[in-house]
Amino acid sequence: MVDSDGRIAAVGPDHAVPHPPGTRALAFPTALVLPGFVNLHTHLELHALRGSVVASDFSAWIQQMRRIRDTASADTYAASAEAGLREAWRYGTTTVVDTGVSGATVAALKRGRGRGLFFQEAIGPDPAQAARLLSELAETIAARRSAASPRVRIGLSPHAPYTVSPELLTGCVALARREQLPLAMHLAESVAESQFVTRGEGPFAAAWRERGLPLPPSAASPIAYADRAGLLRPGTLVIHAVQVDDSDVLRLHDTGAAVVACPRSNRYHGHGDPSLGALDRAKVRWGLGTDSGVSVDTLDLLAEARLARAIGGMSAADAVRCITIEAARGLAWEAEIGSLEPGKWADLVVLELEAPSPEPEVLADRVLSRGGEAMIATFVEGREVWSPDDGSLGAAPQTAE
Numbered sequence: 001m002v003d004s005d006g007r008i009a010a011v012g013p014d015h016a017v018p019h020p021p022g023t024r025a026l027a028f029p030t031a032l033v034l035p036g037f038v039n040l041h042t043h044l045e046l047h048a049l050r051g052s053v054v055a056s057d058f059s060a061w062i063q064q065m066r067r068i069r070d071t072a073s074a075d076t077y078a079a080s081a082e083a084g085l086r087e088a089w090r091y092g093t094t095t096v097v098d099t100g101v102s103g104a105t106v107a108a109l110k111r112g113r114g115r116g117l118f119f120q121e122a123i124g125p126d127p128a129q130a131a132r133l134l135s136e137l138a139e140t141i142a143a144r145r146s147a148a149s150p151r152v153r154i155g156l157s158p159h160a161p162y163t164v165s166p167e168l169l170t171g172c173v174a175l176a177r178r179e180q181l182p183l184a185m186h187l188a189e190s191v192a193e194s195q196f197v198t199r200g201e202g203p204f205a206a207a208w209r210e211r212g213l214p215l216p217p218s219a220a221s222p223i224a225y226a227d228r229a230g231l232l233r234p235g236t237l238v239i240h241a242v243q244v245d246d247s248d249v250l251r252l253h254d255t256g257a258a259v260v261a262c263p264r265s266n267r268y269h270g271h272g273d274p275s276l277g278a279l280d281r282a283k284v285r286w287g288l289g290t291d292s293g294v295s296v297d298t299l300d301l302l303a304e305a306r307l308a309r310a311i312g313g314m315s316a317a318d319a320v321r322c323i324t325i326e327a328a329r330g331l332a333w334e335a336e337i338g339s340l341e342p343g344k345w346a347d348l349v350v351l352e353l354e355a356p357s358p359e360p361e362v363l364a365d366r367v368l369s370r371g372g373e374a375m376i377a378t379f380v381e382g383r384e385v386w387s388p389d390d391g392s393l394g395a396a397p398q399t400a401e
Contacts, residue, residue: 002346006381011340028350031376032363034320035339036094036347037301038327040260041184041239041289044084044108045077045100050293058190058269059203062163065294066123069101077102084293085112089386091300091372092349094379095328095337097237097260097289099157099184103144110149115347115380117331119157119184120144122164122172125213130167138175151380155182160189161225162196162204166216173230182235182331184260188222188248189240190271197222223248232257235332239289241279242271249275249282258285258330263307265291276312287327302371309368316364346382351375 001017003009010017019025049068081104088096096116098105101123109116120140124133137156144154156179158164158172176183188194195202200215208215219225223244226232234256241252241259252259261274279286288304290296296303301323309319328338337347351374353366367374378386 002382006346006383008340008342008344008346010342026377028352028376030352030354031350032353032367033340034092034349034351034367035324036337036349036378036380037092037323038095038097038287038331038333038338039088039093039289039299039301039323040097040237040287040327040330041262041291042084042088042096042098042299043100043292043294044081044088044096044098044105045102046080047084047087047293048076048080050297057192057203058271059192059207061269063207072102074102074104077104078107081105081108082112084299085109085114086386087293087299089114089378090375091298091302092351092375092378093299093301094347094349094385095331095333097184097331099239103140103147106144106148106152106154109152110147112385113149113151113380113383114385115151115337115345117153117155117182118144118148119155119182122156122158122168124168125163125165125208125211127165127167127214130165130171133168134171134175137172138179141175141179141181153182155184157184158231160186160193161216161222162193162208165213166229169226169229169231182237183231183233184237184239185226185231186239187226187241188238188243189266190269191243193222194243197225221245221248223251227251227255237330240266240271240274242266242274244275244278246278249278249284252279252284253282258287260289260330261286261304261308262289262291262295263304263311265295267307268295273311276308276314280312280314285326285330286322287330288322298372300372302368306368306371315361316368317361320364320367346379348377348379348382349375350377350379 001010085108099119099121101121106118156176158169192202196204197219232255236257237260238257239260290299305319305323325338328334337345
C-alpha cells in the first residue's frame with residue numbers, strides 16, 4: 001500500500017494489507033513487483049545523438065562528441081533529455097543519476113515529477129581558464145539548485161583527467177566540499193586515459209601538446225591521480241573503473257568511493273570489462289549505469305545486469321541487487337529507495353512473468369532473461385510514469401495501492 005505522501009505504507013499479501021476508503025487498487029495477477037531500478041550513470045541530454053557519432057578510436061570519438069555538443073541548441077538538449085527520461089522509465093529506472101552541461105535533465109525530471117541526481121559537468125583543460133570556469137560553475141550550481149525539485153538533487157562532475165586541468169579538478173573538489181555536493185568523474189575508462197595520466201603519452205597527451213597545454217604531473221594510475229586531488233571520498237562516484245589494479249581497488253575501498261560499472265558501453269568502445277569480482281572481494285560499493293544512448297542501444301539496466309552477472313560470476317539475485325539496493329547504497333540513499341519496505345518511497349517497477357516461482361533465484365533469473373520486454377509499469381512515489389499504453393513524460397498520474 002502507498003500512502004498519500006507517496007511512501008510505502010505496507011507490503012504483503014492483499015488480505016493482509018489495509019484498504020483505506022477511496023484508495024485506488026491496481027491488480028497485476030501474473031506479475032512481479034520490484035523496487036524501481038537505479039541507473040547510476042546516464043547522459044540524457046545526449047540521447048538524440050544516438051547513431052550520429054562514429055569514430056575509429058575512443059579519443060577521436062571524444063573529440064567528435066565535443067564538437068557536436070559545442071553546437072547543440074538548448075531545444076536539442078531539452079528534447080533529448082525528455083526522450084531519454086521516457087526511455088529510462090520504460091526500462092524500469094525510477095532514479096536517474098545523470099551527467100550533463102545544459103541542465104535539461106533537471107527540467108525534464110521536474111516537469112515529469114521524476115527522481116534523480118544531476119551532476120553538472122565541468123570541462124576545461126586550460127589552466128589559465130580554471131578560475132573563470134570555477135566562478136561560472138558556482139553560479140550554475142546555484143541556478144540548478146533553485147530550478148530543481150525535492151526529488152532532484154545536484155552534484156558536480158569534473159569530466160575526466162584528459163578534459164580537465166589539475167587546477168580545475170582541485171577547484172571542483174574545493175567547490176563541492178564548500179557547497180556539500182556529491183562528486184562524480186569518468187575515471188580509468190580507457191588505455192588512452194591511463195597512458196595520459198601515467199606517462200604523458202598517447203592520443204590525449206598529443207592533443208594537449210598540440211594546444212600548448214601543460215600536461216598534469218604523472219600519477220601511478222587515474223585512480224591515484226583523482227585521489228591526489230582529493231576527489232575520492234564517501235559519496236563520490238567513480239564512473240567506469242575498467243583500467244584498475246589491486247592497489248587501485250584498495251584505494252577505492254579505503255576512501256569510501258563507489259564505482260559505477262557500465263559494461264555495455266565499455267565493450268562498445270573496446271575498453272574491456274570492469275573487475276567486478278575484485279571490487280566484491282574488496283567490499284567496494286558498486287552499481288550499474290547504462291551510460292548515454294550514444295554508446296548503447298537501450299537504457300535497459302537489466303541488460304547491464306545480465307552482462308555484469310556474466311563478468312562477475314554472480315548469482316541472478318545479486319545482479320538484480322546491483323540495480324536496486326546496492327545502487328542505492330552507492331548513493332547513500334538506501335534509507336529512501338532500493339527495496340520494498342514501509343517508509344521508503346514507492347518507486348516500483350512491475351514485470352510480467354508467465355510462470356511465477358517462489359524461489360528468489362529462479363525469479364531473478366527470469367527477470368534478467370526477459371529483461372525490458374517484461375515491463376508492465378513504472379511508478380515514482382506511487383505515480384505511474386510509464387506503461388505500454390502511455391509512455392509520455394508527465395502522463396496523468398495513477399496511484400498504486
